[in-house]
Amino acid sequence: MAVRTILGNEARLLRADPALLAGLALFGAVFAYALLNGAAWVARQNTTLEDVRAAEVERSAALEAELAEIAAGAEPASRFRDPRSPTVLGGNRGARTAVLPPGPLAALSVGQSDLRPYYYDVSIYTNEQTFLQNGEVENPLNLMVGRFDLAFVLTYLLPLLVIALGYSVLSAEREQGTLALTLSQPVTVRAVVGARLLFRASIVIGLGVGASLVGAAVSGGFGTPGRVALWCGAVVLYTLFWFGLSAWVNTLGRSSSWNATALVGAWLALVVVVPAMVNIAAGLLHPLPSRVEMISTAREASNEAVNSRSELLARYLEDHPEMAGAVVADVAGTAALSWAATVEVDRRVAEVAARYDEQLAQQHSIVRRYRILSPALLAQELLNDAAGSGDVRFADFDGQVRAFAEAWRAYFVPSILSGGVMTSEAVAGRPVFTYRPEPFTGVVGRATGPLLLLLLSAMLVTVPAIVGLGAVRGAA
Numbered sequence: 001m002a003v004r005t006i007l008g009n010e011a012r013l014l015r016a017d018p019a020l021l022a023g024l025a026l027f028g029a030v031f032a033y034a035l036l037n038g039a040a041w042v043a044r045q046n047t048t049l050e051d052v053r054a055a056e057v058e059r060s061a062a063l064e065a066e067l068a069e070i071a072a073g074a075e076p077a078s079r080f081r082d083p084r085s086p087t088v089l090g091g092n093r094g095a096r097t098a099v100l101p102p103g104p105l106a107a108l109s110v111g112q113s114d115l116r117p118y119y120y121d122v123s124i125y126t127n128e129q130t131f132l133q134n135g136e137v138e139n140p141l142n143l144m145v146g147r148f149d150l151a152f153v154l155t156y157l158l159p160l161l162v163i164a165l166g167y168s169v170l171s172a173e174r175e176q177g178t179l180a181l182t183l184s185q186p187v188t189v190r191a192v193v194g195a196r197l198l199f200r201a202s203i204v205i206g207l208g209v210g211a212s213l214v215g216a217a218v219s220g221g222f223g224t225p226g227r228v229a230l231w232c233g234a235v236v237l238y239t240l241f242w243f244g245l246s247a248w249v250n251t252l253g254r255s256s257s258w259n260a261t262a263l264v265g266a267w268l269a270l271v272v273v274v275p276a277m278v279n280i281a282a283g284l285l286h287p288l289p290s291r292v293e294m295i296s297t298a299r300e301a302s303n304e305a306v307n308s309r310s311e312l313l314a315r316y317l318e319d320h321p322e323m324a325g326a327v328v329a330d331v332a333g334t335a336a337l338s339w340a341a342t343v344e345v346d347r348r349v350a351e352v353a354a355r356y357d358e359q360l361a362q363q364h365s366i367v368r369r370y371r372i373l374s375p376a377l378l379a380q381e382l383l384n385d386a387a388g389s390g391d392v393r394f395a396d397f398d399g400q401v402r403a404f405a406e407a408w409r410a411y412f413v414p415s416i417l418s419g420g421v422m423t424s425e426a427v428a429g430r431p432v433f434t435y436r437p438e439p440f441t442g443v444v445g446r447a448t449g450p451l452l453l454l455l456l457s458a459m460l461v462t463v464p465a466i467v468g469l470g471a472v473r474g475a476a
Contacts, residue, residue: 010199020165024203027161030153031211038107038149039219045106045118049099052119056097060427063094067424087124087338089422089430090412095123098404098433100397103388104227107219108212109151111389118397122433124412126405127346128353131398150215151383154208154235155376156271159242161207163263165200166246168256169193170472175256190469193247201243208235226440227386230447234382237454241375244462251468274374278367286362289355364391371453378454382447392446396438404433 014020063083066076076082083089100118103111120130168175170193209232215221216228245266249259371377384390408431415422 010196014200014203023161023164024207027157027207030157031150031207034148034150034153035107035211035215035218037147038110038215041110041114041147041149042102042107042219045102045113049101049119052097052099052121056095056121059094063089063427064424067422067427071424083427084421084423086412086415086420086422089426090124090408090416092121092123092125094427094430095121096404096408096430096433098122098401098435100394100435103393104224105216105219105221105231105387106389108149108215108221108231109383109387109389110147110149111151111384111387112391112394113389114147116391116394118394120401122401122405122408124409124416125342126401126408128350131353131401150211151380151387154212154238154383155380158204158208158239159267159271160264162201162204162239162242162246163260163267165204166197166243167249167260167263169196169200169246170250170469171254171256171259174253188470189472190466193250193469197243197247201239204243205236205239208239224440227388227443230443230451231383231386233451234379234386234454237451237458238375238379241454241458241461244458244465247465248461248468251465251472270374271376275377275380278370278373278377282363282366285366286359288359288363289352371450372457375454375457378450378457382450382454385443385447393438397435400435401433404431407431 066083070076070084076084081088081093083094088094098120102113102118103109106113117131120126170189173192212231212235213228216231221228246259246263249262249266252259254262367377371381381390385392411429411431414420415426
């Protein structure tokens with residue numbers, strides 16, 4: 001009965017506080033704007049993907065039409081763009097587009113989708129340089145500060161609402177002289193503060209989870225209920241961490257102004273400073289190779305390969321004996337020699353890309369190792385992974401595109417080496433890319449560690465708060 005009375009009083013107090021009601025209304029508007037902004041980004045992605053798919057269909061139709069005209073006796077418009085050539089049909093003119101659709105909850109978290117390419121035009125010339133230089137041109141300011149989506153609001157701004165609701169939950173009672181009156185009743189400080197924080201936490205969690213569910217419903221995210229549950233679990237644990245920290249600070253017996261300063265300092269450290277320091281340290285300890293180096297390497301390799309194409313072709317056939325039978329002439333054709341040079345350039349570029357991937361993996365390892373220092377890092381990782389906009393999904397997409405590029409080359413290289421002529425049937429028979437989503441079990445496996453760490457972080461601040469609240473009554 002006492003807890004119910006406390007909750008009733010708390011509700012009346014909050015309703016009578018116009019500043020608090022205005023703050024809650026403001027956060028409701030912020031949540032709505034974040035959802036609209038995320039939905040607009042997803043709409044832009046879908047529009048871009050529709051355009052690139054339409055461009056691919058148009059390319060294929062033009063190739064088939066020109067091949068049909070040539071078969072009827074017409075001459076190709078240009079011998080350098082003759083669709084009967086496998087280097088043309090397998091090159092940029094006949095490229096297939098591999099697309100990554102927006103993640104299941106992409107409207108809630110833009111994540112890496114504004115940094116990483118989500119479509120590639122795959123041809124025989126697709127190499128590691130393609131994966132580092134492809135992508136839409138983006139506003140540098142957006143890339144620097146990040147997009148204003150729901151994940152951003154939950155990670156960066158929601159703790160400030162928690163601080164506003166919890167910084168004086170006990171200290172105000174002491175400063176107003178009502179603590180002694182409260183303790184004269186058959187209740188404990190732990191019960192009173194716990195009930196007040198429980199009520200306020202329910203408001204914040206209701207806002208965060210409610211906005212998430214609305215966004216998931218509008219964007220069709222309920223087709224993946226496991227991801228929605230993972231997202232909501234991360235929101236709940238992250239919110240409880242900040243309420244636990246607020247309760248702990250209140251047990252230190254300082255003034256409300258001191259509590260507010262300490263909690264804002266903790267927010268600045270855990271949400272802004274520590275993640276920035278971890279990222280800076282990762283970049284300093286494992287710097288990525290310059291893209292200029294990759295471009296220079298490709299240019300040098302191209303120049304050297306032109307002067308030794310015959311030697312490179314012989315080496316290529318030694319490495320790929322299954323292709324040796326394709327070169328039927330005693331003197332290899334220009335297309336075969338050019339392909340050998342292309343392979344050598346790709347090999348040299350891949351060496352630089354391998355160093356890039358190795359350094360990037362080391363950076364990610366540092367971030368994973370020290371993410372326990374910042375609940376914000378844990379929450380951001382969980383939210384991005386649940387939304388399908390994290391690094392892992394894009395890395396998986398790149399891996400599938402690499403495999404598709406190999407299948408594409410395997411389809412055209414024998415004809416390139418033998419000087420074969422492509423037909424309309426060859427256009428229709430080209431490999432087709434189909435993205436295969438990662439099983440949800442993989443997402444759960446990755447999320448288990450961060451979820452447990454976030455739970456541990458919440459417990460590390462909540463347990464001392466519970467102990468400290470128990471000591472307040474004894475001191476009184």
